Amino acid sequence: MMAVVDKNRKGFAFLQFDDRRNEDAYINAQAATRLFPGDRVEVLMSGGEVQDLRIVEHRFKEIIGRYQPAAGGRGTVLYESKKSSEEVFIPLASKARTGEWVRVKLQFHEGGPRAVSGEVVEIYGMELPASSDLPRVAAEYGLVEHHTEDAKAEGRRASIGSEADWKASGRTDLRQVPFITIDGETARDFDDAVFVERKGNGYILWVGIADVSHYVSPGTALDREARARATSVYFPERAFHMLPSELSENLCSLKPHEPRLTMVARMEFGPGAQRTKTDIFEAVILSRRRATYNEIHAEELAHGKDPKWEYAAHYGLFRELKAMRSQRGSIEFELPEPDIVADAEGNVASIGRRTRNDAHKLIEEFMVAANESVAEWAIEQGIKLGMSEGWPFVYRLHDQPEEMALLRFQKLATVSGVNFPFKKGGVTPKAVADIARAIQGHPAEAMLNQQLLRSMKQAIYGTVNIGHFGLASRAYSHFTSPIRRYPDLLVHRVLRWALRVSKKVEKLPKPTDIKALAESLERDSEHSSYRERLATQAERDSIRLKQVRLMTRHVGEELEGKIIGLIERGIFVEIGSPYVEGMISVEDLKDDLYEFHEERMVLVGKRKKRTFKVGQPVKVRVLRADLERRQIDFELLS
Numbered sequence: 001m002m003a004v005v006d007k008n009r010k011g012f013a014f015l016q017f018d019d020r021r022n023e024d025a026y027i028n029a030q031a032a033t034r035l036f037p038g039d040r041v042e043v044l045m046s047g048g049e050v051q052d053l054r055i056v057e058h059r060f061k062e063i064i065g066r067y068q069p070a071a072g073g074r075g076t077v078l079y080e081s082k083k084s085s086e087e088v089f090i091p092l093a094s095k096a097r098t099g100e101w102v103r104v105k106l107q108f109h110e111g112g113p114r115a116v117s118g119e120v121v122e123i124y125g126m127e128l129p130a131s132s133d134l135p136r137v138a139a140e141y142g143l144v145e146h147h148t149e150d151a152k153a154e155g156r157r158a159s160i161g162s163e164a165d166w167k168a169s170g171r172t173d174l175r176q177v178p179f180i181t182i183d184g185e186t187a188r189d190f191d192d193a194v195f196v197e198r199k200g201n202g203y204i205l206w207v208g209i210a211d212v213s214h215y216v217s218p219g220t221a222l223d224r225e226a227r228a229r230a231t232s233v234y235f236p237e238r239a240f241h242m243l244p245s246e247l248s249e250n251l252c253s254l255k256p257h258e259p260r261l262t263m264v265a266r267m268e269f270g271p272g273a274q275r276t277k278t279d280i281f282e283a284v285i286l287s288r289r290r291a292t293y294n295e296i297h298a299e300e301l302a303h304g305k306d307p308k309w310e311y312a313a314h315y316g317l318f319r320e321l322k323a324m325r326s327q328r329g330s331i332e333f334e335l336p337e338p339d340i341v342a343d344a345e346g347n348v349a350s351i352g353r354r355t356r357n358d359a360h361k362l363i364e365e366f367m368v369a370a371n372e373s374v375a376e377w378a379i380e381q382g383i384k385l386g387m388s389e390g391w392p393f394v395y396r397l398h399d400q401p402e403e404m405a406l407l408r409f410q411k412l413a414t415v416s417g418v419n420f421p422f423k424k425g426g427v428t429p430k431a432v433a434d435i436a437r438a439i440q441g442h443p444a445e446a447m448l449n450q451q452l453l454r455s456m457k458q459a460i461y462g463t464v465n466i467g468h469f470g471l472a473s474r475a476y477s478h479f480t481s482p483i484r485r486y487p488d489l490l491v492h493r494v495l496r497w498a499l500r501v502s503k504k505v506e507k508l509p510k511p512t513d514i515k516a517l518a519e520s521l522e523r524d525s526e527h528s529s530y531r532e533r534l535a536t537q538a539e540r541d542s543i544r545l546k547q548v549r550l551m552t553r554h555v556g557e558e559l560e561g562k563i564i565g566l567i568e569r570g571i572f573v574e575i576g577s578p579y580v581e582g583m584i585s586v587e588d589l590k591d592d593l594y595e596f597h598e599e600r601m602v603l604v605g606k607r608k609k610r611t612f613k614v615g616q617p618v619k620v621r622v623l624r625a626d627l628e629r630r631q632i633d634f635e636l637l638s
Helices: 130-140 149-157 163-168 221-229 245-251 293-303 312-328 358-384 403-415 429-439 445-454 486-502 511-551
Strands: 002-007 013-017 025-027 040-046 049-057 062-069 075-080 085-090 101-108 116-125 180-183 192-199 202-210 259-269 275-286 289-292 338-342 348-353 395-397 460-462 558-567 570-575 580-585 594-597 602-605 611-613 617-626 631-636
Touching: 013 040, 025 049, 062 085, 062 116, 062 130, 085 101, 101 130, 130 511, 149 221, 149 245, 180 293, 180 358, 192 312, 192 358, 202 275, 202 312, 202 358, 221 486, 221 511, 259 312, 259 358, 259 486, 275 358, 275 486, 289 293, 293 358, 312 358, 312 429, 338 511, 348 511, 358 486, 403 429, 403 445, 429 445, 445 558, 460 511, 486 511, 511 580, 511 617, 511 631, 558 611, 570 617, 580 617
Parallel strands: 085 116, 180 289, 580 631
Antiparallel strands: 002 013, 002 040, 013 025, 040 049, 062 075, 062 101, 075 085, 101 116, 180 192, 192 202, 202 259, 259 275, 338 348, 395 460, 558 570, 558 617, 570 580, 594 602, 602 611, 617 631
């Protein structure tokens, strides 16, 4: 079984298995000596105990920490985070002085007295600059920004071809369809375009997706890099893209008024947004407009009631799709997200709270519809071709949560003042969706949403369809973003193969070939799921680092906030402007001795009975902003 090492500051570790149905395995401090945080390991278990462990990959490539010289020109560098603390031996002399921040390239050793040593490659000084934030997080998660020259050269050589080429390959010419791209103001690549038209009492939805698979063939430098990364990663400063800009910002970007090769899903919907037909095309399209979410939202506010408005059908279908998904039990979490404005050097200008309007939600609904349609089309196509389980495919899978996890959440919600009628045997998407709706507008909404989300299973990629619990979907794929997700690229390749077999351009593969394809897709799915988790963690850490960095400028200031969480060690407080989260330690509450009552989710003073609860407004002073541990500490004022 595959697992990731989660190492504690005290030296012991837990193994977090890829298959989250397995409980974390404990590794004592002595056995964990040769393990480093984030190591990916292969584990042999027996009787619930770890029998053997092999390190497959070291996630950390570099660290940033404080230097401490030692005798003989040698030294050590102490890497610290909120969860772990590691001392790295530096065998070569360095010009760094005591206490200076340095960047260290790591060297792991299978044998010898030390598991890891390092080489100082950059000296920052006594203060850690903003420019170090991105390399710091990237090194911790083994993320690479720049692409190889081979991959970029392949991207430069790529060509859209001629009309004759399109015709010869059987590509459908859909340039007459008035597609539009709708993205954010700062978007540089546009990988999806949409168009909606009315048909009787229903609608036809066209979703065109950049045909990355036409340019990225298996075994090429582009493909090797795309698979290794598996996803783009988005940081406040900039993104680390899965594909080089030669493709992502050029031929695979659906720029207006330029022909582009695409995979297109054409979906017909009857009354109530019930899908009646799906067609898949290898196509060429011509986007008529590049619009932003804010532009379309403003136009809808001004013209939305006019049935002749050019996007009236778009919004009509959007509302029916949204209502249909809500009725069947699709779960919607409105989790607050920070909107960070930072320059290329990592300096933070501001952190606000990201807002979403109906134009964002419209595109999301259309992408969900396309992802569902494509997955079900692949299943139906495989059955038509004699495959009882459908064509080998990559699904986006989300298993149902454990009943006990939801019952524990129900208890938490009840003590927070939210009651809902969830009972044993009631683990359905509709039941969880009702819970999410019951939380809306509550003072503890943010905390409860986070806890509800944690009680759910994590979505993964896989080849055996179990549906998507959160979306209440029988079958779901990731089809809509092959520029930034490798599973989407795999889906496009499988669709092309299935299309050509169905058109008898190619023969039905032999059973051995189909088996080999399924096994290959499963390996790629497992790898992509792992890389996605890394990317998500890296993005969160990067955001946290920026929040701490911004608050270094606010130390000593008094701010208004509200309590969003309570634990035995203290009180979590959210500040609205700037939008950050910090903690008041119980040790810093000097007016009384406080006890945490988990069953009531309150912190209560023993003598004065002063009580703190979620949603309560508080006034705080910023005590410290620790860039090393990425932690913001507050002092309670009132």
